[in-house]
Amino acid sequence: MCKYDEYNPFYDTTTGMMQRYGGSFVQALAEAWIRADAGNLKKLHVAFGDIWDRYHKMLIQERINYTKYMNSKPLSGLDQEGSVLK
Numbered sequence: 001m002c003k004y005d006e007y008n009p010f011y012d013t014t015t016g017m018m019q020r021y022g023g024s025f026v027q028a029l030a031e032a033w034i035r036a037d038a039g040n041l042k043k044l045h046v047a048f049g050d051i052w053d054r055y056h057k058m059l060i061q062e063r064i065n066y067t068k069y070m071n072s073k074p075l076s077g078l079d080q081e082g083s084v085l086k
Helices: 014-021 024-035 039-074
Strands: none
Touching: 014 024, 014 039, 024 039
16 A cells, blocks of 8 residues: 555554545545544544544554564574574
8 A cells, every 4th residue: 555665654544544545525524524523523533534444454454564564574693594694
């Protein structure tokens, strides 16, 4: 979904995923979620909880993919087996 070498911590939130991958309506909802007080957050979750859930699942999958990607890269200065490079 994204280039992991250009990691942006903002997108490590559900609203960030909504703003990055959603259409204009979902992006506007994300902005509403960011600005809402507790009472309005409840209203948003009642009315648009299915959209929130969809982008939250995307966030979880993105975290899994990022972890797999980072674990597949050798550490700097080490070879694939973990030995120090000369």
